[in-house]
Every structure is written in structure tokens, then in C-alpha cells.
């Protein structure tokens with residue numbers, strides 16, 4: 260997994276509530292397209308017009324936000340299915356960080372499994388960030404719609420220079436910073452797993468009568 | 471110190487190691503797999519890893535199979551290879567697989583409880599978000615991603631953060647025509663599609679105690695639509711009655727020992743919850759969704775809400791986009807919406823009690839001429855039992871199509887889709903944009919309401935039939 264330390268990048272506001280995983284990546288794409296090629300299909304229902312040309316109303320299609328590596332979203336981002344393809348698709352379009360007031364719980368976990376940082380902030384702060392990004396794209400603005408996410412410091416720096424602190428669980432942060440592989444880590448705990456299972460076999464033996 | 475919740479008790483007994491920050495390495499007592507998640511077994515092979523406990527993993531085919539009568543593995547050519555691969559890998563590792571045409575095949579969340587694989591007190595995971603369904607048996611059950619599946623296969627454990635606890639008290643008696651599906655849709659309408667985010671939800675109260683297990687599975691199924699990965703109901707005598715004698719439930723002295731253990735799992739009287747919501751079930755009417763989020767739900771007697779009436783500009787925008795997508799106008803009585811499709815099936819509502827309820831409405835009536843209506847039983851066993859009861863005939867005579875068990879038009883990944891712009895009443899759990907096929911418009915409802923719509927040709931109040 261690629262480590263995540265500091266990300267200084269263009270950020271695009273996608274301020275719509277309950278963007279579900281069927282929007283993030285439609286199931287038929289997940290079925291027919293290889294994992295590494297999902298990028299062009301991320302947000303497909305919002306991103307393209309019926310004739311497959313770019314929908315100009317979709318923020319990430321707008322020149323100011325082209326190549327955004329950070330998405331700022333509204334409540335319940337990527338709610339719905341467990342499909343990890345939702346993370347692979349946004350990674351495929353270059354995104355490494357999503358900031359939102361709340362996330363679909365399985366998507367949230369899947370992000371960490373792939374080196375993507377989901378940042379949960381109070382809605383007012385998310386709205387403030389989105390507001391600054393939009394302001395930065397207006398004519399005459401002398402800033403750019405960029406954010407700096409520092410995982411070591413746990414801060415997001417806004418175009419105005421304002422810094423917002425965020426929380427991220429210690430073990431998730433550690434894994435992201437170092438790019439650790441969770442399966443490899445857990446395999447080193449095999450003796451503990453075996454001991455636990457031996458105990459469970461004794462106290463709840465019916466769970467192990469499966470044949 | 472306050473007492474423990476049902477959730478706490480089951481969580482605690484699965485902790486292998488405390489990792490700090492409310493994280494734990496958890497033992498997985500049941501792992502379920504479906505044909506949409508064959509990647510996991512391939513990855514294990516590619517990484518040179520081993521399946522640690524094949525005896526605790528169970529698999530079936532549901533998502534990518536055909537549901538056409540007379541199907542075989544090869545009916546859907548593009549996926550045949552995946553089915554063969556999964557079958558080979560399962561055999562190689564010794565994972566129990568319920569294959570097409572065998573008792574036990576079906577939608578994974580229908581099969582687990584039906585086979586007695588899902589037991590009270592287990593910690594069960596599956597690479598599918600509706601794994602929350604199994605919580606209706608008194609288990610902690612949640613969906614995981616593809617990488618987490620590999621973690622479970624290799625280590626029989628998972629790293630998770632302990633969620634907060636929420637209790638939903640459903641109190642009172644269900645009025646006629648109101649089903650468990652209506653209860654959970656109503657709840658999502660009240661607290662919103664993110665109302666349960668960050669919580670493990672326990673459904674309690676007199677209406678849950680009075681409910682049979684199949685209904686509890688329906689309620690728990692939509693926990694993820696509430697934003698919660700986990701939904702559960704304390705196991706009780708109904709649970710034990712449901713389980714006794716199923717293929718994988720314990721027997722003899724082991725059964726007695728298990729039941730004694732399960733009786734102690736219920737939340738303590740003084741258990742503390744981080745959030746509590748009480749719903750008066752007596753005030754619920756049959757529900758129908760009008761938009762593209764399950765929180766866009768109203769009683770079938772209502773008019774489609776006006777976005778302008780919402781005080782929140784972001785909500786207004788979302789509502790208007792949903793109305794545009796759904797081809798509906800604010801203020802219109804929802805019953806005026808003419809439909810093209812009815813789908814009765816999915817891990818939400820494809821169990822025998824669901825099919826019986828829909829058949830009761832269909833009996834002696836006819837599906838409207840412009841409507842196509844499908845009934846897709848949740849499992850091979852349900853199909854056989856329904857056929858033994860003559861339910862398939864009731865449906866066929868009314869003009870419904872009777873299909874083979876699988877996910878079918880709930881997810882539409884197998885090509886069972888509705889057309890762009892077409893409108894469907896579906897007993898499934900997601901009315902997302904394009905869920906039943908690109909451009910398709912989905913209204914969620916109970917099996918009885920879906921059957922009523924099929925007959926009326928438009929969204930209809932089952933109580934008025």
C-alpha cells in the first residue's frame with residue numbers, strides 16, 4: 260500500500276447528500292471492467308451526459324477542478340454497498356482523500372485498506388471548506404482551489420491559510436503513514452488467534468460443528 | 471456500572487486482542503461468500519496464502535447467476551467461468567458451497583438463517599452490505615470490503631472499531647396491511663439515511679418481540695439503508711423455534727447448551743445506549759418510496775412532497791434532483807404513478823412469509839396488462855416449499871412470472887433489468903439511481919404492496935383492494 264503523509268492537491272466540492280456507491284461505481288462497470296481501469300467510470304451517472312460527453316455541471320469536469328485528488332462531499336458519502344470498487348474507482352481518477360460530514364461505514368473502512376484517507380468533519384466545517392474552494396475558482400480570486408492535508412499533523416489547510424484539525428484513529432493513521440499491510444500484520448498474531456479459538460471451541464462448541 | 475447490551479456481549483466474546491482507540495482484532499465465527507466475491511479466493515491463491523478456517527466459511531451463488539427458469543451454469547455465458555472458478559476453489563479448500571439446484575442455494579442472506587448457519591451469538595461477516603440481515607437472529611453481522619474478505623480468509627479475524635450503540639423501540643401493534651418492511655422504511659424516513667451512521671442498532675420493543683424471525687430479518691436487512699452496518703434483535707423463543715432442526719443447528723445436548731447460552735444474550739435491563747428512538751407502530755401506514763434514497767419515503771395515501779417545503783436548501787436540491795430522475799411532480803398523489811414492472815424478491819423480502827403475503831393479494835386477480843411482474847424466491851428451499859404449497863400456481867395464474875432463486879432484479883447485475891425510464895415497484899432495499907438498470911426508477915415497498923401495484927397497474931394501497 261502506498262503511504263499517505265502529506266497531500267497538497269486540487270480539491271473539488273461535490274456537495275450532494277447521500278451519494279451512494281451505485282453512483283460512485285455502477286455495478287455493471289464493476290462486473291465488466293478491470294480494477295485498475297475503473298477510473299473513467301467513477302461517478303458515471305453524474306459525470307456524463309446521455310451522449311457520453313462530459314457533463315459540465317459535474318464539478319470534477321470543470322477546468323478549475325480538473326485532476327482533483329481530494330473530494331469534499333456532503334453527508335453520508337458512498338453509502339450503500341460494500342463494493343470496494345467504489346474506492347478503486349475514485350483512486351482510478353486520482354483521488355487520495357475524501358472529506359465529508361459522514362460516510363457509508365463499509366466504504367470508510369475500505370478507504371483505509373487502499374491508502375485513501377477519509378476525513379470526517381462537522382458539517383459546518385465541510386461547508387466552509389467547500390465554500391472556500393468555490394470562492395477560489397471565481398474570477399478575480401487570487402487563490403486556487405487547493406487543500407493541504409497533513410496526516411502527521413492531522414490538519415487540513417484551506418486556500419485562505421486557515422487550518423482545520425481532524426481526528427483519525429491511531430491505528431488507521433499509523434497504517435496509512437507507513438503503508439502497512441493489515442493481513443501481514445495480523446498473520447504475526449497467529450498464536451493469539453489460535454489461543455482465542457481454542458477457548459471458543461471449549462466454551463461454545465456448537466459453533467464448530469459445521470459438517 | 472451500567473449493564474451490557476446484546477451487542478456488547480457478543481462483541482466481547484469475539485475480541486482476540488484490544489488494539490487501543492476502541493479497535494479490536496475480532497474472531498470471526500461465521501464467514502459467508504457469494505459469487506460476486508470470488509476475487510477473495512483468487513487473491514488468496516495469488517498471494518500464496520491459506521484459507522485458515524474453511525470449516526467456518528460457507529458459499530453460494532446468487533448475484534451473477536441467471537434466474538431464468540431452466541437455467542444452468544452456462545445460461546449467463548460471461549459469468550460461467552467465475553462460477554466454475556469459485557466452485558473449484560471452494561472444493562480445493564473444503565469450503566461448503568451450495569450449488570445451483572441444490573437445497574441451500576439462494577441469496578446468501580436468506581441461506582444463512584435458513585440453513586441454521588447463522589446462529590445467535592455469532593460474529594458473522596460477508597463481502598456484502600446486507601449482511602446486517604443476519605442480525606435478526608441475534609448475531610453481530612456486517613458487510614465487509616474485498617480486502618477485508620481476504621483478511622478473514624487468511625486469518626479468521628478482522629480489525630474493527632467498536633461502534634456506538636443505538637436502540638430503536640418499535641412499540642405497539644401493527645395495523646392491518648402494515649408489515650415489517652413498512653416499519654423499517656418508516657424509521658428511515660423519520661431518522662434519515664444517515665440516522666444510524668456510526669451505530670450498531672438494536673431493534674427492540676413490543677412490536678419486535680411479537681414479530682416472527684423472518685420479519686426481523688427484513689427489518690435488520692435495511693439497517694445499512696439507515697447508515698448502520700449492524701442491526702440486531704435479541705434472540706428469544708421465536709428464534710429458537712425457527713432454528714431447531716435446521717441442517718447446521720446444533721442437536722441433542724449441544725442444542726440445550728446453546729439455547730441456555732443464547733438466553734443470556736439479551737441486553738441487560740440497565741444497559742446504556744448512545745441513542746434511542748421510539749416509534750409508535752400503531753401510527754404507521756403502508757410505505758412507498760418516491761425518490762432515489764430510502765429516506766424519500768411516504769405513506770401510500772400521501773402526496774409527493776414539495777422540495778420547497780423543506781427548510782434545508784441542500785435537501786431541497788436533493789429532493790428536486792430525485793423528482794426529476796423519477797419523473798414525478800411534487801404534490802401529485804403517489805398512487806397516480808403508473809408502473810411498468812413489479813419485482814418481488816431480494817434478501818429483504820423473498821422468504822416464504824413474503825411470498826405467501828403477496829400470493830394472498832394475487833389470488834384470483836390479474837396483473838394489469840401493461841405490467842410485467844416477477845417473483846424470485848430467495849432460495850431453492852423456499853422455491854420448493856412454495857411450489858409444494860401451490861403458491862407458484864397462484865402467481866402464474868394471476869400473470870406473474872415465477873423464476874429461479876437469486877438476487878435478480880434487486881441489483882440487476884445479471885442482466886435482469888428494467889429499461890431506462892421504466893418504473894418499478896420492488897420489494898428490495900435500494901431505490902438508488904440506476905439500481906435496477908440504467909435510467910430505471912424504483913419504488914420500494916412490501917410484498918403485499920408490490921402485488922397490489924402489479925394488479926392495479928399503478929402504485930396502490932393494499933388495504934383498498
Ligand code: SF4
Nearest residue numbers: 600816817877880881
Ligand atoms: S438480493 Fe440484492 S441486496 Fe440482497 S444480496 Fe442480493 S443484490 Fe444484495
